[in-house]
Amino acid sequence: xxxxxxxxxxxxxxxxxxxxxxxxxxxxxxxxxxxxxxxxxxxxxxxxxxxxxxxxxxxxxxxxxxxxxxxxxxxxxxxxxxxxxxxxxxxxxxxxxxxxxxxxxxxxxxxxxxxxxxxxxxxxxxxxxxxxxxxxxxxxxxxxxxxxxxxxxxxxxxxxxxxxxxxxxxxxxxxxxxxxxxxxxxxxxxxxxxxxxxxxxxxxxxxxxxxxxxxxxxxxxxxxxxxxxxxxxxxxxxxxxxxxxxxxxxxxxxxxxxxxxxxxxxxxxxxxxxxxxxxxxxx
Numbered sequence: 330x331x332x333x334x335x336x337x338x339x340x341x342x343x344x345x346x347x348x349x350x351x352x353x354x355x356x357x358x359x360x361x362x363x364x365x366x367x368x369x370x371x372x373x374x375x376x377x378x379x380x381x382x383x384x385x386x387x388x389x390x391x392x393x394x395x396x397x398x399x400x401x402x403x404x405x406x407x408x409x410x411x412x413x414x415x416x417x418x419x420x421x422x423x424x425x426x427x428x429x430x431x432x433x434x435x436x437x438x439x440x441x442x443x444x445x446x447x448x449x450x451x452x453x454x455x456x457x458x459x460x461x462x463x464x465x466x467x468x469x470x471x472x473x474x475x476x477x478x479x480x481x482x483x484x485x486x487x488x489x490x491x492x493x494x495x496x497x498x499x500x501x502x503x504x505x506x507x508x509x510x511x512x513x514x515x516x517x518x519x520x521x522x523x524x525x526x527x528x529x530x531x532x533x534x535x536x537x538x539x540x541x542x543x544x545x546x547x548x549x550x551x552x553x554x555x556x557x558x559x560x561x562x563x564x565x566x567x568x569x570x571x572x573x574x575x576x577x578x579x580x581x582x583x584x585x586x587x588x589x590x591x592x593x594x595x596x597x598x599x600x601x602x603x604x605x606x607x608x609x610x611x612x
Contacts, residue, residue: 330576331479333554333583335471338478339591343387346598350388353605360605361390362420362446362597363412367405367431368398373424376594380422383594389601390417398428405431406439413441419608420446420601443607446600449496457500460507463607464600469501471592472533472554473508479581481531481552484509489526491515491542491569492535497556501533522546534569542570544578553582556589 350360362384366377377393384391394408405423412421421444427433437445442452448464456462465473476483488510492498502512510531515522517536526532526546532553534542539559547553557569568585576582583589606612 330579331581332576333475333479333581333588335475335583335588335591338475339471339595341478342474342592342595342599343383346595346602347387349602353602353609353611354388356609356611358605358609358611359388359390359417360420360601361392361415361418362422362601363392363394363415363418364422364424365394365396365405365408365412366424367396367400368428370426373426377424379594380597383598384601387598387602389598392418400428400431402431402435405436409436409439413439413444416608418444419605420444420597422447422597444604446597446604448500448600454495454500457503460503463603465504465596466496466500467593467596467600468497468535468556468589469504470596470599471589472501472556473504474592474596475554475583475589476531476552479552481581483531486510486530487528488512488531488533489515489529490533490535491522491526492533492537492556494535497535501535501556505531505533536569538569539567540569540571540574542575544571544574547575547578549578550580551578553579554589555583555585558585558590 364377412418421440423436437449442450445453448466488505490498490502493514493516502514505512523546527548532551535556539561555568555570561567566586
């Protein structure tokens, strides 16, 4: 069993982004990221702080727009339009979930696709589907980066994704498919789930249930990627995979914390850098 160290891989991505950013700055371009956060959700606050820190680390310009819970759809939409028009802002990110009275779909659709560094806009989603994209959603992109860093060959392998969200499950399946894996997407309505997962060479768990994947669900020698971020019965951080029960069966496994988590923000930095290059005709 080899543990794939997300912290180390994430650091390598950030180092690469920082070097490329320094080269861009010599051409007079500083990548800029705008982060919008509405309301006081504590988890969102932590994410936004981490994004600000990462921007500082790689040498980006970043601006945070902390809007009150009471912000109207019109006010939020107006801010997005304003940021779309700003040359110094290359990436726009609206921290989800938004308060209940706001429509996240409307906001995502308003973001200029070339500034949509989360890759949630339908134009970017469609581009991922056909395999001709500028950006990838940060979490699935981070998962692929981890798989590559471990030296795992994807082509010809059977890959199973547990979860079908628009943010992780579906794009994850597409990325594995683009690298010639044979992919199966499973979800809450799937029958004989453990038989399907036990046949996977590469298993990606993104279902949001603590320790859901048990050892009988994992093939000997599989690569297991745990996207989950949950709390166990003792309030301790854990993933969707029962790490202790599964680790000895795997060829490779990602831990929680310290696996996929650190990758997500690093890939956001990568996307913002790409956006800055495209917008300045440097790609």
